Amino acid sequence: MASTPETLSFDQLREARTALDTPLFAGLPGDIAVSFEFFPPKTDALMEQLWAVVTMLTPLAPRFVSVTYGAGGSTRDRTHDTVARIIREAKLPAAAHLTCVDASKAEIREVAEAYWEAGVRHIVALRGDMGAPGVPFTPHPEGYTGAAELVAGLKQIAPFEISVSAYPETHPDAASPQADIDNLKRKLDAGATRAISQFFFEPEIFFRFRDKLAAAGIDAPVIPGILPVSNFAQARKFADACGAAIPAWMDGLFVGLDKHPASRQLVAATITAEFCRRLYAGGVRDFHFYTLNRAELSYAICHLLGLRPAQSEHAA
Numbered sequence: 017m018a019s020t021p022e023t024l025s026f027d028q029l030r031e032a033r034t035a036l037d038t039p040l041f042a043g044l045p046g047d048i049a050v051s052f053e054f055f056p057p058k059t060d061a062l063m064e065q066l067w068a069v070v071t072m073l074t075p076l077a078p079r080f081v082s083v084t085y086g087a088g089g090s091t092r093d094r095t096h097d098t099v100a101r102i103i104r105e106a107k108l109p110a111a112a113h114l115t116c117v118d119a120s121k122a123e124i125r126e127v128a129e130a131y132w133e134a135g136v137r138h139i140v141a142l143r144g145d146m147g148a149p150g151v152p153f154t155p156h157p158e159g160y161t162g163a164a165e166l167v168a169g170l171k172q173i174a175p176f177e178i179s180v181s182a183y184p185e186t187h188p189d190a191a192s193p194q195a196d197i198d199n200l201k202r203k204l205d206a207g208a209t210r211a212i213s214q215f216f217f218e219p220e221i222f223f224r225f226r227d228k229l230a231a232a233g234i235d236a237p238v239i240p241g242i243l244p245v246s247n248f249a250q251a252r253k254f255a256d257a258c259g260a261a262i263p264a265w266m267d268g269l270f271v272g273l274d275k276h277p278a279s280r281q282l283v284a285a286t287i288t289a290e291f292c293r294r295l296y297a298g299g300v301r302d303f304h305f306y307t308l309n310r311a312e313l314s315y316a317i318c319h320l321l322g323l324r325p326a327q328s329e330h331a332a
Contacts, residue, residue, distance in 0.1 A: 031297050040293050044322030048296070050076060051212075051239070051304045052314060055084045056094035065309065066098070070106050072311040075325035076318055078108065079302075082140050082179075085113035092127060100134040111179065112136050115144025116166050120158035124166070128173045138177040141166045141208065145257075153189065164199065167206040180204070182211035182238050184225035188259040197232050204236045211236065212304050214258050215243035217266055219294040239302045240295060244288045244313035245270075246281055285313055289320045296321060 052073055057063040070081070081102060085095045095112055102110040112131050114124065131139070143153060143163045160166045163180055170176050180203040183196055190196035200211060216222060222240050229238060245251040248270040255262050266287060273280040292303060303321075305314040 028297075028299060040290065041320045041322075044296070044320075046322030046324055047301060048318075048321050048323055049079045049302045050314075050318055050323065051079050051302075052081045053084065053241075053304065053306050054081060054098070054309055056091065056098045057309070058094070062309075063098075067101075069307065069309055069311040070102060070108075072315060073307075074106050074108060076315070076323055077325075080109040080111050080138055082111040082113060082138075085115060096127075096130060096134065099131070099136055103135045109138060110136065111138035111140050111177075113140045113142060114166070114170070115142045116155065116160045116162065117144035117153075118156060118159075120156050121160060121169060122158070124160070124169065125173055128170055128176070132174045132176075136176075138179070139170055140179045140181075140212070141170060141203075142181055162199075164202040164206045167203055167208050171207040178208045179210050179212050180208040182213045182225075182229075183259070184213050184216045184221045184240075185259050185261060188257075193228070197228060197234070200229075201232060201234055204234065209236070211238045213238060213241045214260060215241045215254070215306060216260055217263055217291070218261075219291060219298060221261075222295065222300070223298055237302065239304045240300060241304045241306060242288065242292060242314075242317075243306045243308075244284055244317065246284045246308075246310065246313060248273075248280070250308075281313070285316050288313065289317050292317055292321060 054066060054069070057066045073081075083095050083098045083102070085092065099110045099112045102108050114127060114131075116124070119127075128139070141163055143166070145151075145153065155161045160169060167178050167180065170178060180200070182200050183190070186193045186196045187199075190199065204211065213222065213225070226238065243251060243254070245266075248267075252262060254260070269283055269287065270280065273283060295303070303318075305317075307314050
């Protein structure tokens with residue numbers, strides 16, 4: 017709910033006071049759940065690089081990991097192969113992304129059935145984008161018109177667990193913020209289990225969004241998506257594409273670091289760790305990291321939030 021003093025519980029007030037009065041990351045119990053997103057590598061060498069990332073993050077016992085997906089046969093095959101290997105060799109619950117772009121309902125059924133046969137039980141169902149920036153989504157003549165229809169269709173194919181997307185700052189194609197929330201509700205009502213948010217850079221954005229969802233009667237879990245920013249230019253491109261605002265203070269902190277990658281990493285870790293700590297102080301206990309196939313920043317932030325491999329092993 018809202019993070020105003022009048023509505024904060026005693027535990028939340030204590031947590032907020034702790035965040036202000038003691039070292040930010042001292043004594044956190046590690047009571048968080050995490051998930052990680054990867055993209056399918058294009059070469060064998062990049063696959064081995066990704067596998068090193070998977071190997072490093074596996075001891076944190078993620079609730080699930082997900083692998084992105086694009087239109088086109090080769091990309092779909094890479095997603096399938098990556099997800100299948102994660103399930104087979106890393107023994108992690110792996111979710112495969114699936115979109116409506118350039119695919120008929122029959123083609124989506126074929127892909128979904130192949131996922132099920134490979135042991136995939138979790139799909140991240142997305143409408144998807146056409147590829148080029150600014151190009152409006154055009155449904156396939158024999159395909160699904162959006163994610164809500166896709167969710168309903170997948171539920172008819174197999175009893176998948178399904179995650180969908182949510183946009184704290186409103187999807188660029190939405191007619192209004194309320195229309196975007198209404199669309200999220202349709203996706204959840206169609207059978208989705210949870211939503212994973214697009215990344216954002218200020219905790220208050222998520223807290224306000226959470227309040228709006230509660231007011232709309234949405235009580236399904238919405239997991240904040242976290243983008244650890246190590247390449248600021250790349251992050252700006254991502255943000256421009258999805259409508260996420262980059263605050264001026266954050267822009268200023270990366271000025272002058274283009275030729276200093278190690279310093280840039282330290283700044284990125286500091287910003288993202290404090291950001292996640294503030295989300296934690298507001299009651300967030302689930303985090304979804306957009307890793308960009310890198311492990312160090314996500315691992316470090318989980319460590320600062322109290323998550324340790326030993327705890328995961330004991331819990332198992």
